[in-house]
Amino acid sequence: MSTVRGARARARIEITAAIKDEARRQLAAEGAAKLSLRAVARELGMVSSALYRYFPSRDELLTALIIDAYDAVGAAAEKAHAAAGRAAPGDRLAQWTAVCRAVRAWAVAHPHEYALIYGSPVPGYSAPQDTVGPAARVGLLLVGTARAAWEDEGVALPPLPDGLAPEAARLAADLAPDLPPALAAALVSAWAQLFGLVSFEVFGQFDRIVEDRDAFFAAAAERLGREVGLRPRP
Amino acid sequence: MSTVRGARARARIEITAAIKDEARRQLAAEGAAKLSLRAVARELGMVSSALYRYFPSRDELLTALIIDAYDAVGAAAEKAHAAAGRAAPGDRLAQWTAVCRAVRAWAVAHPHEYALIYGSPVPGYSAPQDTVGPAARVGLLLVGTARAAWEDEGVALPPLPDGLAPEAARLAADLAPDLPPALAAALVSAWAQLFGLVSFEVFGQFDRIVEDRDAFFAAAAERLGREVGLRPRP
DNA sequence: GTCTATAACGAGATAGAC
DNA sequence: GTCTATCTCGTTATAGAC
Numbered sequence: 076m077s078t079v080r081g082a083r084a085r086a087r088i089e090i091t092a093a094i095k096d097e098a099r100r101q102l103a104a105e106g107a108a109k110l111s112l113r114a115v116a117r118e119l120g121m122v123s124s125a126l127y128r129y130f131p132s133r134d135e136l137l138t139a140l141i142i143d144a145y146d147a148v149g150a151a152a153e154k155a156h157a158a159a160g161r162a163a164p165g166d167r168l169a170q171w172t173a174v175c176r177a178v179r180a181w182a183v184a185h186p187h188e189y190a191l192i193y194g195s196p197v198p199g200y201s202a203p204q205d206t207v208g209p210a211a212r213v214g215l216l217l218v219g220t221a222r223a224a225w226e227d228e229g230v231a232l233p234p235l236p237d238g239l240a241p242e243a244a245r246l247a248a249d250l251a252p253d254l255p256p257a258l259a260a261a262l263v264s265a266w267a268q269l270f271g272l273v274s275f276e277v278f279g280q281f282d283r284i285v286e287d288r289d290a291f292f293a294a295a296a297e298r299l300g301r302e303v304g305l306r307p308r309p
Numbered sequence: 310m311s312t313v314r315g316a317r318a319r320a321r322i323e324i325t326a327a328i329k330d331e332a333r334r335q336l337a338a339e340g341a342a343k344l345s346l347r348a349v350a351r352e353l354g355m356v357s358s359a360l361y362r363y364f365p366s367r368d369e370l371l372t373a374l375i376i377d378a379y380d381a382v383g384a385a386a387e388k389a390h391a392a393a394g395r396a397a398p399g400d401r402l403a404q405w406t407a408v409c410r411a412v413r414a415w416a417v418a419h420p421h422e423y424a425l426i427y428g429s430p431v432p433g434y435s436a437p438q439d440t441v442g443p444a445a446r447v448g449l450l451l452v453g454t455a456r457a458a459w460e461d462e463g464v465a466l467p468p469l470p471d472g473l474a475p476e477a478a479r480l481a482a483d484l485a486p487d488l489p490p491a492l493a494a495a496l497v498s499a500w501a502q503l504f505g506l507v508s509f510e511v512f513g514q515f516d517r518i519v520e521d522r523d524a525f526f527a528a529a530a531e532r533l534g535r536e537v538g539l540r541p542r543p
Numbered sequence: 544g545t546c547t548a549t550a551a552c553g554a555g556a557t558a559g560a561c
Numbered sequence: 562g563t564c565t566a567t568c569t570c571g572t573t574a575t576a577g578a579c
Binding site: 104105106107108109161193194195196197198199207235236238239240242245246249250260263264267268269270271272274275278279281283284285286287290291293294295297298302309 | 337338339340342343424427428429430431432433441468469473475478479480483484494495497498501502503504505506508509512513514517518519520521523524525527528529531532536
Binding site for chain 1: 565569570571572574
């Protein structure tokens with residue numbers, strides 16, 4: 076009884092994975108806008124209507140791919156975060172740059188999945204609430220490292236520009252009530268800028284401009300870390 | 310004779326503009342991947358083969374749209390650059406932030422054209438050399454402002470991290486041989502981060518996170534300016 | 544209950560004959 | 562330039578296999 080259910084469940088998991096794999100292949104070849112349930116089904120030797128047992132609509136398949144992508148980059152970042160924490164406990168700047176490098180490495184290795192989550196929105200598709208949690212994973216790591224440094228020794232940040240004080244207070248209340256508003260605002264800014272660097276590289280804006288991308292990115296990531304108050308180990 | 314030719318030329322210009330306008334409308338509705346010469350023709354009451362007199366292929370139409378977009382954001386930035394130069398000559402930080410704000414304002418007003426040039430690459434399309442010049446316009450303004458500040462009074466930048474020295478020298482040689490390598494590298498980094506901030510806003514990554522986008526962006530742009538050595542007027 | 548297959552819909556793209 | 566025959570798409574209804 077339970078083996079039967081187990082076998083069915085296993086088959087379901089396998090087929091679901093096969094569908095997503097094939098969809099990712101199409102993502103790379105044609106882009107998210109042209110992702111087609113029929114083409115996926117054809118490639119898998121299924122009939123299109125059969126896919127509806129696994130994904131109730133094309134948009135739900137897209138959502139699954141988006142969540143997987145956020146989870147993949149999040150997992151890569153978390154792994155780097157943990158490893159850096161073990162390798163040099165207390166060296167928050169090293170941990171910060173390790174997370175940045177992991178994000179970049181994942182993005183360079185999976186450019187089409189990266190484009191799906193950090194590139195132009197897919198026309199006609201609007202991401203449901205389910206993506207919010209996975210999307211936050213990298214950001215949470217960055218906040219965590221900055222918080223650890225703040226708890227260690229406090230951080231020295233330049234004073235907030237006048238106009239930003241209310242928004243910074245709002246950000247802090249939403250994202251990290253224990254942190255000073257200036258740090259919360261700096262974190263959001265660094266977060267956006269990290270992905271700006273990665274996007275420029277992945278989307279080809281650095282072609283014929285930046286050559287030694289590793290060195291360039293490493294320096295930029297470290298600078299971002301300093302902007303949220305991280306300092307090299309004394 | 311010449312009036313006939315003039316009229317013909319005028320008609321050609323008008324039709325070319327109408328084609329691009331309709332194509333931009335489709336860009337907004339369906340995305341660049343689905344831009345179709347046939348649909349453009351249908352909407353204009355033309356037959357698709359007639360379009361080939363104006364654009365030899367879909368890719369050439371895309372290229373024209375891309376160049377137009379780079380030129381539009383470049384012109385907006387140049388206008389802000391010039392106005393800031395007139396309003397407060399010598400205040401380089403104000404000029405820098407004015408350019409940043411102009412880029413952002415254009416992007417927010419034209420999100421689909423922004424996505425075309427700074428979003429995910431269009432699958433199967435590779436930009437020809439013609440786009441390089443227009444694409445450089447904003448970057449050149451940023452370099453120009455930083456150069457002016459450098460010539461005014463020099464700039465104090467943190468020393469380059471070890472590994473970055475060769476790449477920074479290369480960047481400086483390519484982009485601005487008169488500037489110190491550390492400044493060239495900081496400029497490329499600030500350039501990428503500026504568009505990272507804009508992309509996060511335009512692509513919806515700030516939804517439900519950053520509320521007062523004007524204040525947030527203004528503060529970030531000013532910080533970027535300081536990173537390339539700009540200081541407020543004494 | 545769970546799945547797949549057939550067939551169909553309405554809409555749109557596409558290729559080629561004329 | 563036009564028309565038509567043939568594709569694609571997402572999605573649903575239905576019937577039957579396991």
